[in-house]
Amino acid sequence: MEKLIKILIVDDDEVDRMAVKRSLKSAGVLVEITEAEDCADTLAKLSIDQNYSTAAKLSPPDKSQQLSEVETPEKALPLNQIFDCKFDCVFLDYRLPDGDGLTLVKNVREAGLKVPLIVLTGQGDEQIAVELMKAGASDYIAKGKMSPESLSRSLHNALRVYRAESQAFYASQKLKESEERYRLVLEGVNDGIWDWDLTKNEVYWNDRLLEIIGLVRDQFGSTMDALYSRLHPEDKDGIVRAIAAHLEQAIDYNVEFRLLHSSGAYRHCTSQGKAQRNSQGKALRMAGMISDITDRKLAEDALERERQQLKQIITCVPVAMAMFDTQMRYLANSHKWLTQFNFEWQSLTNLSHYELFPDTPNRWKMMYQEVLKGEVVSVSEDAWERADGSVMYLRWAAHPWYDPDGKVGGIVMVADKINELVEARETALKASQVKSQFLANMSHEIRTPMNGVLGMAQLLLRAPLEPKQRESAQTIYRSAEHLLSVINDILDFSKIEAGEMRLEKADFDLDSCLESVIEMVAPLAEEKNLELDFLIDSAVPKKLVGDSGRLKQILLNLTGNAIKFTDRGQVLVHVSVKRGDRLADGRQQENLLFSVRDTGIGISPEGQTKLFQSFSQVDASPTRAYGGTGLGLAICKQLVEMMGGAIGVRSLLDGGSTFWFAVPLEKQLQVEPQTAELALKKLLVVSASALRRAAVRSLAQSWGARCYEAETAAAALTWLQNANSSIPGHSELGEKCCDAVLVDLQMPDLDAEEFGQKVRSIQSVNLLIAMTALREQPKAEALCSVGFSGYLIEPVRPSGLLEALRAGVKRRGEFESLEAANTCKLPGVNSQYVAPNSPSSLRILLAEDHPINQQVIVEQLAALGYDADCAANGQEALDLLAEKGYDLVLMDCQMPVLDGYATAQKLREREKGDRHTFVIALTAHAMPGEREKCLAAGMDDYLSKPVDLDALAVALKKYESQNVEFKNKYGVKSINLAENPQLETNYPEVLEAAKPVAVPAPRAIALxxxxxxxxxxxxxxxxxxxxxxxxxxxxxxxxxxxxxxxxxxxxxxxxxxxxxxxxxxxxxxxxxxxxxxxxxxxxxxxxxxxxxxxxxxxxxxxxxxxxxxxxxxxxxxxxxxxxxxxxxxxxxxxxxx
Known part of the structure; x- marks a missing residue:
């Protein structure tokens, strides 16, 4: 099919334009005609600037191959525009209204456009035709001789020439591009290029090759001899033979040689090349490249030298050292390695370590694999049981070594045989044990007469003596007592060293143990006018199994030290608990944390390093202010570790100290019922000391009573008056505002007698108890005659508080027994709770798939005063939440259909911040990170299965608002141990448990x-x-x-x-x-x-x-x-x- 030809006809005479169109159609040319009447219109249609000075700035059409621009004098068109005009040919009249055809032809060509231009004129002047052709016209036709044949012939000739020129132009451009790319490649490889024309024996060298040699082009010949002349004499013959072999036998040409630089030094180079051959296989030319590898060669040589030096160092190092690859084959080893392992005068290079030592323990092989992964292993003492039955003791270490690429290349191992050291240590230990045994015997022999001295001194002090005699007898007694204490420390230490210390395992009561400590240290604290407090968290179990004597010894030492090194302020003994594991015999193990905190002189970081060491003191100078043997803390450390626990200290110089120890103790399986206690519901403690308030509150809670606090007498009276005036039936406290008020007589600006009268005027207060120091006991006794029910000697202790309350009740004739149904304690259970006054309004949903677990938890909730609905899976829980809405969800984590994690996530997505339903996770998993997984899913709290009743109560009360509303109403606050730095504990759940909560007291059952x-x-x-x-x-x-x-x-x-x-x-x-x-x-x-x-x-x-x-x-x-x-x-x- 003939292609459509687009033609522009330029003529101001319409008749002439029609004549051209008719002639083209008559000639059978398939054309598309566009018309123009003058030069301006023509230039516009050709997209040429009207000023003729610059080419039109056209957007290039979308072509598969874009050409770069070509420059023309002063004017330029994009290359694609030079030949890609929108017209295939232009027929233009020579005479136009605004110019002539010659000028128009010149303007089009000057603009860079190559479109064919055929000029039509009524004149037959040959000179004009010559000028037009010079200017760039493709042809010239006189109008008088114009015919369809002449027009067709002229058009096709012009188009043929146009196409030939455009093809040649594009080919030229592609050649230029190819040459440019080749040039860029050669420059980019940074290698020397040579091209040898074998027919002329001429060689082209590029600039980079001349740089490698250090010469300019005029200094280097254009034959291969120029290259041969600069080869190292040892390399020349080999290179010539390699080139000849390639030209004659087509053997690959890839060589390495040294090339002489203009500086006189040789450069290390590699060269590759390939020959071009004719049809007969004869080589016509050969081209290739030369790369300068001097830097790489020097680096390789340096690396090799380093390897050799390292091998020499390893060989000569005076320790047993070996270097292995990743397969544990020997690369190098020291002479000491050979002698230590009986391979003297043998070469181990490339031999397998495992073949040489087939009895290598598997644990070592696993360690070697870790080292090959980049770890460092160091073992201070290791026993290697050899195949022959002998034991070799080694101190060894293994490090990875790395290759230049940064990858692990193998292992460097150092091993030191320490059999002699181990034997010497065992001998020394035996000698030390013999010494300790002797010391233990001697201490025992000394202690026996010392007991006699102490006994006789006590008897002497009871006899009537003159003042001078009594003072002498007291000096004898105190000195003998101090000497006995020192002997006891030495005896304990010697027993520990001799391995004869044995811990007892017997039932004991923690309260009794602590009270005996209080009795021994309280006088010392009062002597120095220090506040001494014992705080036992209500969750701490009291009936335990262990060595109470050694526990008491540790507490006495730590508390005695705290008092000794504190001149003013306070000393706090704090006991908290964290639930431990269940033992095989069914016993529950509890991890008890004891801390002794003081406000004393503190210990510097340097001094702390000396603690817990035998015969070591922070200040060991002869002028030291404090005495002691330096054995107390060392013995404590040994005893704690024998119990399976840990001990430590936190201290700042002049900032006080906290000595702590944690030990695992078992709970007693069966506990005898405790003696009757007082049926108290509500206590108010009034003291400026947060520690003292906390101690009373913790004890009251453990007996099932609520405890409130006030820091001043005025605050206490205000609270009592407000509580007493509450509307009957609407007061949370009920008929009595308070069963007992305990007031600290050591508060500043306290008029105890006036305070007692005001409290007594409030009819609903049963007991008023004074808390006082031992030295103020007469004052407290006097208060009992003016309205006080009794007094309590500080520091607060369980039996002391109970006895003071009993005595107060006795005075009022209101003694009651806790054997009543709702206050009797279950054997073995130390509950801190009292029965709720009314059902809770908290709406609870239990999501649990197992019916037995549902039954257990629903019963527990009911006992705590809560009602709950149940859902058997996560989807059912979501449906119920959407239907009813709940305040709190107890969420089992493992359920069918939708588990607890996904349910919590969907719930949070549904709420989108508009409301927040509290979710407590229930899971049987005890794995690390389970709590974090639950919280990450959107849950608020976490309880492990089986669900503990006390733990459930503590968790639920976080979301109760009744107590909070009551406290806001009356301005009475509860103790928050977490807010007091002195009461810091490692177990936040215990702090939460210390807040007031109403849950059922246990009922007595026969089991x-x-x-x-x-x-x-x-x-x-x-x-x-x-x-x-x-x-x-x-x-x-x-x-x-x-x-x-x-x-x-x-x-x-x-x-x-x-x-x-x-x-x-x-x-x-x-x-x-x-x-x-x-x-x-x-x-x-x-x-x-x-x-x-x-x-x-x-x-x-x-x-x-x-x-x-x-x-x-x-x-x-x-x-x-x-x-x-x-x-x-x-x-x-x-x-x-």
Missing amino acids: QAWEHADCDGLFDKSRLEQLGRVNIKLPERLLQAFVGNAQADVAAAKIAAEAKDWQTVEYQAHRLKGTSANVGVALMSDLAAQLEHQARGFQSQSAASGLSTIEVVENILASLSSHLARVQEFVETRMFG
């Missing part, structure tokens, strides 16, 4: 079945007792329901295990673990946890099959079935008589 049954640790008796606090029949009901549910869970787990459906096994085991712990079947809970762990591990393996796998799971399932049968038998035959 003779648990006491006498031979359960071998099957049951967690403390858990069952706790459930009995909620409801006396609850353990029985739960265990009966548990048997049926557990049988279904075990059966489902067996079926899933046979099908190797480990996900289902894990789910069933998790359910069984939680419910077993919840109802107190401890052994089954432990076994279910093992099964859960196994199933989770099998899921992560590519295939969980094989005899060992089946045996492990079958054994666990068989044990579960066996224990479940025991539970069923116990429930059916012996439970509750």
Whole structure:
């Protein structure tokens, strides 16, 4: 198909324009005609600037190949515009209204446009035709001779020339681009280029090659001889042969040589090249490149020298050292290594370490792998049991070494045989033990007569003596007592060193232990006018198992030191607890934290390094202000560590000190019922000392009473008056505003007698107790005759406070026993709570899939005064929350359909900040990070299963507002231990537990079945007792329901295990673990946890099959079935008589 030709006809005569169009059509040319009448119109249609001085600035059309611009004198068009005009040809009249055709032709060409121009004229002047052709016209046609044939012929000739020129132009441009790219490549590689024309024996060298040699072009010839002449004599023949081999036999040309630089030095170079051959295979030319590798060569040589030097150093170093690669093959080793391991005069290079030492322990091989990952391993003492039965003691270390790329290249190991040192140490230890044994015997022999001296001195002091004689007898007694203390320290220390110190393991009462400490140190504190306080958090269990004597010894030492080194201020002994692990015999282990904080002289960082060391003191100078043997803290450290605990100190010079120790102690399994206590509900303590208020409050809480505080007498009276005037029936306190008021007589500006009269005027106050120092006892006794019910000697101690309250009640004739139904204590339980006055308004939703767990928690909530709805999965919980709305959700983390984590996240997304429903997580997982995972999912708090009643109460009361509203109304604040730096503790949950809360007091139940049954640790008796606090029949009901549910869970787990459906096994085991712990079947809970762990591990393996796998799971399932049968038998035959 013929291509359409676009033509521009320029003529001011319309008749002439029509004539041209008719002629073209008559000639059969397929054209598209555009018309113009003058020069200006023509230039516009050709997109040329009307000023003719510059080319039009056109946007280039979208072409697949863009050409760079070409320059023309003063004017320029984009290259694509030179030939890519929108017209294929222009027919123009010579004479136009605003100019002539010659000028127009010149303007178009000057603008750089190459479009064909055919001039039509009525004149036949040949001179004009010549001028037009010179100016750039493609042809010239006289109008009188114009015919369709002439027009067609002229048009096609012009187009043919135009196309040829455009093709040549584009080819030229592409050649220039190719040459430019080749030039850029050659310059970019930074290599010397040579091109040898074998037919002419001429060589082209580029500038970079001349730079490598250090010459300019005029100094270097254009033949290969110029290159050969600068080759190192040792390299020349080889290079000539390599080039000849390539030209003649087409062998690859890739060589390395040294090239003489103009400076006289040789440069290391590599060269590659390839020949171009004709059809017969004869080489016509050969080209290649030369690279300067001098810097690399020098670096390689330096590295090799360093390696050789390192090898020499390792060989000569006077320790046993070896260097290995990543496969533990020897690269280098010292002579000492050979002699130490009996390889003298042998070469170990490239030999395998494991082949030389086949008895290498596996633990060492694992350590070597860690070193190959970049770790550093250092072992101060290691015993290597050799294959021949001997033992080699080594002190060794291993470090990775790195290659130039920064990767681990292997291991450098240093090992030192220390058999002689170990033997010498053992000998020294034996000698020390002999010495310590002798010292222990001698101390014992000395202590016996010292006891006689002390006894006789005491008898002498009771006899009537003259003042001088009494003073002498007192001096004898004090000196003998001090000497006995020193001897006791030496005896204890020698026993520890000799390995003869044994800790007792017996039941004891923590309160009694602490009170004995108070009795011994209180006089010392009063002598120095120091405030001494003992604060026991209400969550601390009192009935424990351990060595109370050694515990008392540690506390006496730390408290005595605190008093000794404090001249003014206060000393606080604080006891807190963190729940520990359950032991195999069913006992619950508790981690007790004791801290002794003082405001004394403090200890510098340098001095702290001397603490806990034998015979060491911070100030050991002869002029020191404080005496002592320097053994006390060392003995404390040894005793604490023997108990399985830790001890430490925090101190600032002139800023006081805190000595702390933490020890694990077991709770007693069965506790005898305590003696009757006072039926007190509400106490108000008035003291300027936050520590003293905290001590009273903690004790009151542990007896089930609420405690309020006031810092001044005026604040206390205001609170009492406001509380007493509350509207009956609407007061939170009820009929009595306060059962007892305890007032500290050491408050400044206190008129105790006036305060007592004002308190007595408030009829609803039962008891008024004075708290006083021992030296102020007569004053306190006198107050009892003017309205005070009794007095309490500080520091506050449990028995002292109880006795003071008893005495006060006795005076008023209002003694009551705690054996009443709602105040009697359950054996073994030290509850801090009292029964709620009314049901809570808190709306609670329990999301828990297991019915037994639902029953347990609902019963616990009911006992605490709360009602709850239940949801069996996360989706059901979300539906109920959307329907009813709740204040708080107890959320099980492992549920079907939607687990607790996803449920909490969806709840938070739904609320979007408009409201916030409190969510407390319930999970049987005790893994590190579980609490953080729950909080990250949007939950507010965390409780572990089985849910502890006291912990549940503490968690729920955070979200109760009744007490807060009451306190705001009356201006009475509760103690917040966290706000007082002196009461700092490591267990924030204990601080939370110290706030007032109303939850049920425990009920007494008979658990003779648990006491006498031979359960071998099957049951967690403390858990069952706790459930009995909620409801006396609850353990029985739960265990009966548990048997049926557990049988279904075990059966489902067996079926899933046979099908190797480990996900289902894990789910069933998790359910069984939680419910077993919840109802107190401890052994089954432990076994279910093992099964859960196994199933989770099998899921992560590519295939969980094989005899060992089946045996492990079958054994666990068989044990579960066996224990479940025991539970069923116990429930059916012996439970509750």
